[in-house]
Amino acid sequence: MSEKKLMKGNEALAEGAVRAGCRFFAGYPITPQNEVPEYMSWRLPEVGGAFIQAESEVAAINMIYGAAATGTRCLTSSSSPGVSLKQEGISYCAGSDIPLLIANVVRGGPGLGNIAGSQGDYWQATRGGGHGDYRVFVMAPYSVSEMANFPHKCYETAFKYRLPSMILADGILGQMMEPVEFIHPEIDPKSLEEPEWAIGVNKGRAKHIINSLDLREGMLEKMILERAKRYRELEGAEVLYEEKLLNDAEIALVAYGTSARVATAAVKAAREKGIKAGLFRPITLWPYPKARLAELASRIKKFLAVEMNLGQMVDDVRLAVNGRAEVYLYSRPGGSVITAEEVTAAIENIVKNGAREYAALK
């Protein structure tokens, strides 16, 4: 185990990617993720990798599409408006089974929005975002240490199941500093086997084609169904979540990322007031830990989704719970920070006053 180091979330993410074997980065500056390209610009050359400040997010995603097609572990990072621009490329990568990593340090939207931390891109991240039937493996860190350590899992999963992966962070996680411990051994990409599909210098093997197009009747369907099998395997094997104080809970807060930190404080405050609250924190957002939530719904009858948006993940809670428990929402959009006091008040209101619905519409 290495010594703990005080690091900014964005830099921890960049360093974590390098340690997980990333050797190519392309990106375009946008607040609040600029430390990622800044860090990569000097760090990647140190390890024999390459860095490009691209002319646009559109170019950046396609640069890493090309580089990842050679089997290289690649990263592009951006914040919400820039990730919208990348969606075309993400769809193509999904359609050609290219594993790569996209980091979205989410800010307030829609449009140019603001630069504060937000969770407004949940639907975009977990429902595809680009055109066509496809999935992206999405992880939601809630600490700087997780920013540092999640790239490892993203690459492992993306290469195993051949799909794009995403780290869905937010401006707060990107900008904050915390002690970081890198828990995974550093990966030397030279030690990794070249994927059997990779394009490159071919030394006489049959040619490899990376392509998302198939106009032959029924063939695209076949390709997608083939891919869907891998999605199902992934859903069965790679779901991650964390539970806090749920054993005796009468109300379960459901929150990811920064909201989960606030929710943790609210759970503590509610317990001090005699309310048995607990926290369920999805770590993978796709696949969503719906089976576990469904199990919990057999004994916990109140769920409160806490989000920094108008209420997006709450849909997944409702789908998982499927009518077996009441689902409430406390959320604030536009990059406004939810406080533990607000969430605690919401918990009290739901548990004591039996509020049917609680949202932050003031």
Place this chain on the structure above:
Amino acid sequence: MQLLNKNPESLTDKLMHYCPGCGHGIIHRVIAEVMDELKIRNRTICVVPVGCAVFADKYFNCDAIQGPHGRGPAQATGIKRVKPDAIVFSYQGDGDLASIGMAEIVHAAIRSENITVIFVNNAIYGMTGGQMAPTTLIGQKATTCPAGRTAKQAGYPIKMCELLATIEGAAYLERTTVHTAPNVLKTKAAIKKAFQNQLDCKGFSMVEVLSMCPTNWGTPLDNPSEATRYINDAMMKVFPVGVHKDAKQQ
């Protein structure tokens, strides 16, 4: 018996889908011959466009990657940066390169990416059925300018070689045509140079090839010479052939 001519090894024997009189088949063949002659087939990666050449990955006997419309130079950049030993070429049409992908091609030239670009300019959108291209001539008819392109409504045809020649990073820019046999040979020489430049790490090289599209130009399919005449009489006046830039050394 002596074999005088054979298919290049760098082409597959897949039957091409191109229309009669189309220039793409000729340009494919020329590129494949160059790949054979330079002995680079095993390390060449073709970046395939959106447009009529979208199936080029089936015809070139080398690794290939297909991507979003116009983003070929960005994909080629990514590949070349992580696999500098690979020979990477992007094959693009006029809509791909000069319209939707204008930013990508200009910035690949600005960075002087050590890649080769084959730009096929036939002044029309072929795959989608004959709409106006950024290189469509003034007065030329297309399905989205049925009375002929006017400068007032749609501006002027873009001259990519001339535009890119203003960029310091562009190492080699030549415009050729494939409407006559001697010009096909000149095209081959230019393409060979554009690949040799990459082998010599000279930076961004592009060959713009004027090419026929009888189907969408509306010239008679049973008389290909009318299409070749259009290149000679109309296109070459707007798009003069020749070397537009040849930086001796980077």
Place this chain on the structure above:
Amino acid sequence: MYQGIRISGFGGQGVISAGILLAQAGMTEEKKVTFFPSYGAEMRGGTANCSVVISSDEVTTPIVSSPDTAIVLNEPSLAKFEPLVKPGGLLIINSSLVNSKPVRNDINVLYVPCNKIAGELGNVKVMNLVALGAFAAGTGAVSVEAITKALPKIFKKLKPEMIELNAKALRRGAEIKLN
């Protein structure tokens, strides 16, 4: 223990580096810490502020909305952060630059002439360390020693004599006590 801190001042007063120093110092004392800067448009406007949490338990939210201690290094920061301080909390005022007086009487106030002391030491740049010294002594949330140890880790490019000057400023600040 839990200590939520807000530091605010002009850009160039070392607000951000002071915050990072506190977080690093807390970390070396085996405490849980977070640092969160204001960023973007606000930064360009000439004022900067940051949140620091030093705690024995896991830190939940890194944005300190009601600080135990607010350190205000310039005039506009007083108006912005005085109202946020927890009742019974501490307000450290850079009395060299802040002329207004706080209006609340449910908080403790420590007047520290940061610029004056730093000037006496020969370099006004170390005024932020004077404030940190007063903070360490006034709250006990971190020790002066821990901040001293953090100096070379955060100011990696600083010459040893400048590190020493920062440490001196820290010690001078720590001499200022609440009445």
